[in-house]
Amino acid sequence: MRLVQITDCHLHADPAARSRAGFPLRQLEAVVAAVGRERPDLVVVTGDISQDETDASYRLADQALSRLGCPWFWLTGNHDEPALMAAVREVHDEIELDGWRLLVLDTRVSGQPHGELGPERLAELVERLEQDPRPTLLAMHHPPLAIGSAWLDEIGLIDRDAFWQTLAAYPQVKAVLCGHIHQAFASHQRQAEGKVLVYGCPSTTDQFLPGSAEFAIDEASRPGYRVLDLYEDEWVTWVERVDL
Template structure:
């Protein structure tokens, strides 16, 4: 089972719109074309599909992602409007991967840049985990770890300690994929691997105390190859 993770597209209604360092729609198209060449079984888009929070931006994303030769799924980030996403393509809470499960965790807080799962959504996650002990991959927008970057950590997942306390009872959770950070990340906590992935738009400078763009880096995506309870994963960058 091969998964490609794409994240942080930050599209506008205007297909010609610029970001700080490029052109979001053009860059997403390049990433999608590269992802097609990886022959994935599934593509996962981990939030911030839109920058201007318009219905038209989600239609643009849907048009590009529908070129994929496999199922694809998306979830909301802090820049997204789930009520505009749902009519275009429903957000799935669970995807059956055969020997694995994919569970999506909504960390978005309306009107806020930081993330929070909250007691209700944590309780729903517990119900899902109790029901099935297959190896499980969680996908969420905000990272469940601190990054050592002051400005990014200030808009991270506020209740991450509650998440980790919850996961302590469920060893089947093997991996978490996140977006939001616009850079590659590979870390581990409580035996769970945590991976972040480059944006399809601008990249953030790792370790920066203040907001900064990494102008030397390129858009990218993550590949995750799942086998029987094990995996290989790496990041690919895209030339523009």
């Protein structure tokens, strides 16, 4: 099964709006066209669909993403307005992946750039993992690991230690897909029964400069997406970039 991750579209109500380094809608449309050529079975968009939290921005995203030619799902990021998103298209909390599960975690904290799951959401995650031992992917907006950029690490998942403690008893969790960081990223967290891989993804709009202590745009990098080919109990993944 082929799963593709898209993330951080940051659309405005104005389809011609600019970002710091480009045009978000035009770039999303280019990424969607490239992803379609990958012939994915399913696409997940890991948050920050909107920049200005408007109904019109979500409708533009829905129109663009509906050209993928396959089922697609989205989740909220810190820039998103959940009620407006859900009014345009449902936000699912679980997705079937032909022998795998994809569990969607809501890390959004209203009005804040950082993410947090909190005791209640972590308890819900335990219940969901107890129900099914199949190989599992988690999708969330905020990264659950430090990525090596001081300013981004300050606004990642702030209860990451509690998150990893929660996962310690559930070796069926194989990998985490996250958004928020606007760059290709791959690392892992060692657990008692192995390790969990953590993957970040280029944005469809501006890219952040890896390793920068302060906010910085990577003007030499291009939008992109992540491909995951899932097999019975293993996977292969890589990042593709899109020429504009």
